[in-house]
Amino acid sequence: MRAAVLHRPGELAVEDVAEPTVVGDDLLVRVRAASICGTDLRIFKHGHFKLRDGQPRVLGHEVAGDVVAAGPRVTGFHPGTRVTVTPNVGCGRCDMCRHGYNNMCPDYEAFGISIDGGFQELLRVPGFAVQRGNVFAIPDGVSYAEAALVEPFSCCYSGQRGLRVGPEDVVVITGAGPIGAFHVLLGKLAGARKVIVSNRGRPRLDLAARLGADVCVGVREQDLAEVVREHTGGRGADVVITAVSDPQVQAQAAELLAPHGRLNYFAGLGAARTIPLDTNAVHYKGLTLTGTTGSTNGDYGRCLRLVGERRADLSPLVSEVFPLEKIHDAFDYASSGAGMKAMVACHGDPHATTSDPAPAEGR
Ligand SMILES: [Zn+2]
Ligand SMILES: [Zn+2]
Known part of the structure; x- marks a missing residue:
């Protein structure tokens, strides 16, 4: 073979x-x-x-x-x-x-x-x-190709489950690759008030919009922090998920959060492991910073059922x-x-x- x-x-x-x-x-x-x-x-x-x-x-x-x-x-x-x-x-x-x-x-x-x-x-x-x-x-009814994608989908599910996304939340997803796209689907499925997704290139943002993203931000033309303030009455996002392996994106992520905001550093950073972090903001705004990797067989089963x-x-x-x-x-x-x-x-x-x-x- x-x-x-x-x-x-x-x-x-x-x-x-x-x-x-x-x-x-x-x-x-x-x-x-x-x-x-x-x-x-x-x-x-x-x-x-x-x-x-x-x-x-x-x-x-x-x-x-x-x-x-x-x-x-x-x-x-x-x-x-x-x-x-x-x-x-x-x-x-x-x-x-x-x-x-x-x-x-x-x-x-x-x-x-x-x-x-x-x-x-x-x-x-x-x-x-x-x-x-x-x-x-x-x-039944799920194609092999779609079934193969349940694995990365379940990793995103695992990340969002910890963030407890709900109908009151404005969710920001940085990165509109496949992982960002899965997070858009899950944010909408959880009933988020608004899903904002950012990316450098336009084509992937267009797909994110088709998948249900409410606001698509091309970061070459627009300032993400400003767009988030606009859509939250200056409050900031309730949830931020980093879906791109970029230290700068990670460094900015916590700054986008509203008081009591929750963050998942979803994409790993590879060799560049550290970012500057304003821990005073974490302290005074009561932020929750999380990370997840992979998914459990339990979360995988839940996702396979959602797709089925x-x-x-x-x-x-x-x-x-x-x-x-x-x-x-x-x-x-x-x-x-x-x-x-x-x-x-x-x-x-x-x-x-x-x-x-x-x-x-x-x-
Ligand atoms: Zn994978
Ligand atoms: Zn073990």
Whole structure:
């Protein structure tokens, strides 16, 4: 079978690899859609601390497909079941795991980092991931492409859940990439009074407007702080979410807040870790500053249900589909900042909503 193998940072090749075999509790999933995340781009460029130099790895952790084989001990999943797989598999024994935070486990394993991920024809889901609840059946009517996007959507959900967004809130989202767009959808779903989104480029703001953003701010032409004051009677925003990896954006974020405002530093900063922060403002305005990373399997399940019930439509975020052989073009597209999500398709139409029960080649 074909797989996009990262041999070392910058060296990614689509090549023939041995088809995985399943034993015990393992599942074999034929990948129908795998979207590219900023994390994939970062690992492609810079590697990952969990990845030894020279250790080959298949990236991709936003993935959906059909079960084509199940180990003899598997229950609940059969050949033909349409599934998605959540990336972070907790150890199941630590305090974080015991409290349901598989995304915060210090000894996590992850698809696309320490386990081969979705940019290949067949994905082996090891039994421990099946047992720890990382495999979900896709609701009827949800396409593979949309199902793959539930993963990043659930990370945004996890961030907003902590902020308790409600109908009284003016929500500011800085950045209108895919993460900003998911936050727009969630802010509207939570009933926010107004969702204001800012971005440098216009095309992504236009999509944010189509997704329901009430105010779109092009920061090249407009001053975000001024627009926020205008729309809040000078009070400031109740909620701010940073959805772009930019120290300046982070530094400005707290200044946009009203008294008792809440903030989530959603996008990480990479190497530039520190920003100047007026802690007096935090003190006197009673601000709440939060951060989240990833999502729990619980939040993922909630999001899959929201999408299955058509209360959130993620399909407008699928902007380009690439065959596996063209993965370099897909990575270029994803890093270009054009469009929204790049989807890699290994088999059939990623927009399909029914499984293709034909056995995988050679099986
Ligand atoms: Zn991701
Ligand atoms: Zn753990």
